[in-house]
Amino acid sequence: MRTYILTVFEKTGKKLLDESFQAANDEEAKKIGDARLTKEGFNEHTFRCVSPEAKLILFHR
Known part of the structure; x- marks a missing residue:
């Protein structure tokens, strides 16, 4: 198994x-x-x- 990181931000940059x-x-x-x-x-x-290699898997701006 591999470890992925999911991060969500507000428009202000707050996580x-x-x-x-x-x-x-x-x-x-x-x-x-x-x-x-x-x-x-x-x-x-x-x-x-x-x-884990820092490749973007999901992204939304």
């Missing part, structure tokens, strides 16, 4: 969510990250999800 989670690969991480964003209602906020 609303900053957490790590485990996924087998980038595709699974996209699904997990998207589900977490939907659950918390953060789909329209600025967010990013990065892989």
Whole structure:
């Protein structure tokens, strides 16, 4: 399993969510990250999800 980091920001730059989670690969991480964003209602906020190599998996500005 690999560790991914999901971060959500307000327009002011304040972090609303900053957490790590485990996924087998980038595709699974996209699904997990998207589900977490939907659950918390953060789909329209600025967010990013990065892989262990710092590759952007999900991004919204």
